[in-house]
Amino acid sequence: MQTISSCVEAIVLEQPFLEEALSKGIINYSALADVLQDDVSQTLGKPVKAGAIMMALRRYKDRLTVSKPYYGLNALLEQLGDITLRSNLSDFTFRNSNTLIDSQAAILNTIKNKSHIFYTFTRGILESNIIISSSEKEAVLESFKNENCIALKENLSAISLVLPKHNTKVAGLYYQILKRLAWQNVSLYEVISTTNEFTIVVEDTFVDSAFSIIKNLNKN
Structure with missing residues (x-):
């Protein structure tokens, strides 16, 4: 079953530059939530508030910070x-x-x-x-x-x-x-x-x- 979080994550994963910007904390969450609102609502088949999308974006950003193995990549570089x-x-x-x-x-x-x-x-x-x-x-x-x-x-x-x-x-x-x-x-x-x-x-x-x-x- 799709959720707001899984839907937001799928959209972000399709846009690597967006994921990079999220990981660096240079995204305006409110503006991005407004941009994604129609797509998320259409995917889930029901209206979704921008605030809920903002929360999903923040949670995803926190997971990026914790889980991305940048230490190994930086050492390789x-x-x-x-x-x-x-x-x-x-x-x-x-x-x-x-x-x-x-x-x-x-x-x-x-x-x-x-x-x-x-x-x-x-x-x-x-x-x-x-x-x-x-x-x-x-x-x-x-x-x-x-x-x-x-x-x-x-x-x-x-x-x-x-x-x-x-x-x-x-x-x-x-x-x-x-x-x-x-x-x-x-x-x-x-x-x-x-x-x-x-x-x-x-x-x-x-x-x-x-x-x-x-x-x-x-x-x-």
């Missing part, structure tokens, strides 16, 4: 490793095919002795993605000449962050990174992740802001 910036990158998207793996093998053979080249390959269900140093653009086009290129984006940069080995044991790390980028209106073109490394790819116009945000993740 303090242990973030090196940051690497690679610029002048191109992003190719190809439709998956039976020959795509052979095309990938061809480009890998071309760049195998070029240790300075940036290269990533991601295979999805319907399409695959290659991000590579723009100096190898023609080599990619030649290697994949028989494939269906869906998109090509140039003037990109990649910012890679080394994560502590126990990063998978603490919830919220990626949320903290993506939240801060979103707050500064930094648009991500691609996100690449391995177990202990996190990389964002952005257009060159966002690279200065993105690098500054990643560099200062461990500062409140």
Whole structure:
């Protein structure tokens, strides 16, 4: 059975920025209750007073303060490793095919002795993605000449962050990174992740802001 508290919590959980603002105590409860009143009333099928919603918001905020494991996340942020910036990158998207793996093998053979080249390959269900140093653009086009290129984006940069080995044991790390980028209106073109490394790819116009945000993740 739904209650005012469960209904309010469900609404807040759908809006991470709102939850963050609540946890920091920077929300006007009265104004927010007025905004939520219609939605809560409609969900419960009966009129709900703004005062009852305010009480539910305050109780939820108290639970956030007690239960959120910020201590573990803050400790993890303090242990973030090196940051690497690679610029002048191109992003190719190809439709998956039976020959795509052979095309990938061809480009890998071309760049195998070029240790300075940036290269990533991601295979999805319907399409695959290659991000590579723009100096190898023609080599990619030649290697994949028989494939269906869906998109090509140039003037990109990649910012890679080394994560502590126990990063998978603490919830919220990626949320903290993506939240801060979103707050500064930094648009991500691609996100690449391995177990202990996190990389964002952005257009060159966002690279200065993105690098500054990643560099200062461990500062409140």
